[in-house]
Amino acid sequence: MTADFTMDGKQSLDADVTGPALAEQVTKNPAAASKVEPQGPDAAMIAAQNRVLASGGKLTPQEKWKREEHPLDAYNKLKDQVSRNEFPTAPDNFRWRYYGLFYVAQKQNAYMCRLRIPNGILDHWQMARLADIADRFGGGYSHVTSRANLQIREIEAKDAIATIEAIQDCGLCSRGAGADNIRNVTGSATAGIDPKELIDTRPYAREWHFKILNNRALYGLPRKFNVAFDGAGSIPTLEDTNDIGFQAVRVRGGSAVESGIWFRLTLGGITGHKDFARDTGVIVKPGDAASVAEAVVRVFIDHGDRSSRSRARLKYLIDAWGFDKFLEAIEDKLGAKLVRTPMDALDPQPAFDRLAHIGVHAQKQRGLCWIGVLLPLGKLTSAQMRGIARIAREMGDGDIRLTVWQNLLISGVPEAKTAEVEVAIEAIGLRTRATAIRAGLVTCTGSTGCRFAATDTKEHAEAIAAWTETRVIMDTPINIHITGCRNSCAQHYIGDIGLVGVRVALSDEGDTVEAYHLFAGGAFGPDACIGREIVKNVIPKDLPRVIEQLLRHYLANRENASETFA
Ligand code: SF4
Numbered sequence: 249m250t251a252d253f254t255m256d257g258k259q260s261l262d263a264d265v266t267g268p269a270l271a272e273q274v275t276k277n278p279a280a281a282s283k284v285e286p287q288g289p290d291a292a293m294i295a296a297q298n299r300v301l302a303s304g305g306k307l308t309p310q311e312k313w314k315r316e317e318h319p320l321d322a323y324n325k326l327k328d329q330v331s332r333n334e335f336p337t338a339p340d341n342f343r344w345r346y347y348g349l350f351y352v353a354q355k356q357n358a359y360m361c362r363l364r365i366p367n368g369i370l371d372h373w374q375m376a377r378l379a380d381i382a383d384r385f386g387g388g389y390s391h392v393t394s395r396a397n398l399q400i401r402e403i404e405a406k407d408a409i410a411t412i413e414a415i416q417d418c419g420l421c422s423r424g425a426g427a428d429n430i431r432n433v434t435g436s437a438t439a440g441i442d443p444k445e446l447i448d449t450r451p452y453a454r455e456w457h458f459k460i461l462n463n464r465a466l467y468g469l470p471r472k473f474n475v476a477f478d479g480a481g482s483i484p485t486l487e488d489t490n491d492i493g494f495q496a497v498r499v500r501g502g503s504a505v506e507s508g509i510w511f512r513l514t515l516g517g518i519t520g521h522k523d524f525a526r527d528t529g530v531i532v533k534p535g536d537a538a539s540v541a542e543a544v545v546r547v548f549i550d551h552g553d554r555s556s557r558s559r560a561r562l563k564y565l566i567d568a569w570g571f572d573k574f575l576e577a578i579e580d581k582l583g584a585k586l587v588r589t590p591m592d593a594l595d596p597q598p599a600f601d602r603l604a605h606i607g608v609h610a611q612k613q614r615g616l617c618w619i620g621v622l623l624p625l626g627k628l629t630s631a632q633m634r635g636i637a638r639i640a641r642e643m644g645d646g647d648i649r650l651t652v653w654q655n656l657l658i659s660g661v662p663e664a665k666t667a668e669v670e671v672a673i674e675a676i677g678l679r680t681r682a683t684a685i686r687a688g689l690v691t692c693t694g695s696t697g698c699r700f701a702a703t704d705t706k707e708h709a710e711a712i713a714a715w716t717e718t719r720v721i722m723d724t725p726i727n728i729h730i731t732g733c734r735n736s737c738a739q740h741y742i743g744d745i746g747l748v749g750v751r752v753a754l755s756d757e758g759d760t761v762e763a764y765h766l767f768a769g770g771a772f773g774p775d776a777c778i779g780r781e782i783v784k785n786v787i788p789k790d791l792p793r794v795i796e797q798l799l800r801h802y803l804a805n806r807e808n809a810s811e812t813f814a
Contacts, residue, residue, distance in 0.1 A: 292465060296552070297311055306555055307555060310342055313342050316339070326347075334405065335357075336351055342427055345425075346467065348412060348423060349361050349411075352699060358405070359403040359408050359411075360697060361401075361408075362393070362426060364397070364421055364423065364433075365398065366453045367435035368650035369439070370647075370648050371419075372644075372648060374418050375636060375648050376633070376634050377414075377417075378390065378418065381400060381411060381415065384407075385410055385414070386400040389401070389630060391626045391693065392628065392654045392655065393626070394653075395434055401697055426472075428472060433456050434486075436481040437485070437652075438611075442611070452534055452537050459538050459541075463542075466542070466549075469549055471561055473545060473548065473562065476490040476493050477537070482604035482609065484772060486652050487517075489525070492514070494514075496510075497510055497511070498594065505531070510532060510533060510534070511533075513531065515544065515571075515574070519778070521563060523563050530586045531594075542581075543579075547581055551565055552564075552565055553565070602725035608670070611659065615662060618657045618659040619673070620651075620657050621655055621656050621678050621680055622655055623678065625709055632676050639669060639672050644658040645659050647659050685722055689713055689728050691705040692705055692735075692738040693705070694706050694749070695732060695749075702732055705730045727770075730749075731748050734748060741778045742771060742778070742779070743767070744812065744814070745813070747764040747791070752785045762788055763787050764786050764791060766783040766786060768798065777814040
């Protein structure tokens with residue numbers, strides 16, 4: 249590899265150089281960036297970075313780290329590091345996230361491992377094996393996330409590699425579960441068993457899952473990316489909070505396009521930035537969904553913002569371009585026209601049931617039921633994981649279905665056995681019945697396991713639930729979303745009541761305490777609405793009473809039970 253000089257004395261780039269070596273040359277000599285096209289699987293990412301530099305812009309630190317050493321090439325180096333029990337530098341901490349490992353520095357001095365579970369559905373034996381992994385390498389428990397996924401916590405550095413390899417041994421993986429990657433693929437929790445659903449989302453979530461895993465180029469994004477498939481079943485999937493939401497719709501007969509079930513394409517959801525995915529007017533044949541998703545991702549890789557982390561999300565590219573230009577770019581990538589259709593060619597979306605994730609519900613298969621299990625703040629001990637696995641194996645169809653509501657369903661339970669299953673669930677310390685307040689409680693990890701957190705969300709959520717559910721009888725579903733920082737992993741803007749953790753200054757000396765800003769009136773689905781801030785800086789001690797007052801105020805002033813907070 250050589251760098252030579254042109255007649256005017258400026259350094260140019262070696263045409264034979266590719267990948268990180270070319271990226272290094274461009275970093276040194278951005279003016280020459282346009283002269284050589286990068287090659288190989290990371291070419292699109294490097295070309296996009298080169299364009300930023302050639303235009304005089306600056307790359308974010310994360311983009312620089314990816315140029316210096318692509319995280320997917322760093323496994324052996326990282327493995328050596330942890331085998332010496334060394335904790336990672338900031339760039340290597342970022343690289344570890346490509347393998348689903350998060351160093352939770354200050355809080356636990358350990359790693360957290362986030363899995364990938366397509367459509368949130370796993371087999372009973374996988375849950376039992378994960379319980380063993382949580383016991384052997386982690387803290388003996390797991391958390392169900394708001395992307396229908398599992399996280400194992402408190403993993404010592406020396407066990408980090410053993411953990412991700414053990415997860416692969418049981419047919420799951422953690423690759424791409426963090427950092428600038430396409431996150432766990434969510435789908436309808438009741439896919440294939442729901443009497444209301446228009447389509448079973450499992451094959452489409454699965455196809456997209458494996459497309460991501462087996463295509464290195466799809467690890468070149470400027471920032472994280474979420475995709476969800478909603479089959480229009482009973483339990484909301486929150487697809488409108490994703491970068492891409494595929495919503496099942498029925499196209500009416502007599503329309504210009506073939507009637508039947510399609511996916512409506514919505515784009516640019518990121519509720520932490522106060523925006524839902526917007527309808528594009530495009531419908532997609534279910535079998536084409538993965539290809540369309542790939543085209544969207546490739547446009548984002550080429551043109552997403554790589555100089556600002558806060559603007560490096562799909563929403564901002566769409567805002568800058570408008571839908572017409574963005575959809576044309578997708579069509580260029582696809583080499584085919586997208587199908588556009590007016591809303592009046594579509595049947596209205598069937599209504600979902602905000603409490604269908606808890607309790608016993610009839611499946612479309614005659615005589616069978618799914619049973620929704622409440623998990624205390626999304627947590628399952630390893631003993632409970634094994635208990636759930638056993639109940640699913642012995643009394644259900646063997647599937648365990650995680651939901652975006654941080655709980656799980658056991659499916660395929662014969663009607664005659666539902667009471668027995670409920671007793672078995674109670675015997676392992678879990679419940680299938682809950683007040684509306686507890687059923688609708690969503691929290692992020694908070695300060696016990698996330699270095700960004702301003703507050704201990706889980707403890708405060710428990711205090712709110714324990715106080716309010718014994719004092720206020722809610723006769724309608726209610727969602728309370730509690731998030732520990734502005735990253736909004738628990739999506740505080742879409743809750744009837746939303747809380748975001750902050751630190752409030754106590755004195756000029758810089759002492760701070762935990763507090764929350766409160767929002768009200770958020771909603772999702774057809775009534776989607778961003779909550780409005782109503783109170784600032786409420787300290788945790790006052791929270792339960794403030795929420796109680798809010799709930800009482802709602803009950804006293806609504807016109808009828810169908811009037812929502814929004
Ligand atoms: Fe951590 Fe903030 Fe996400 Fe909560 S919202 S898990 S505190 S990054």
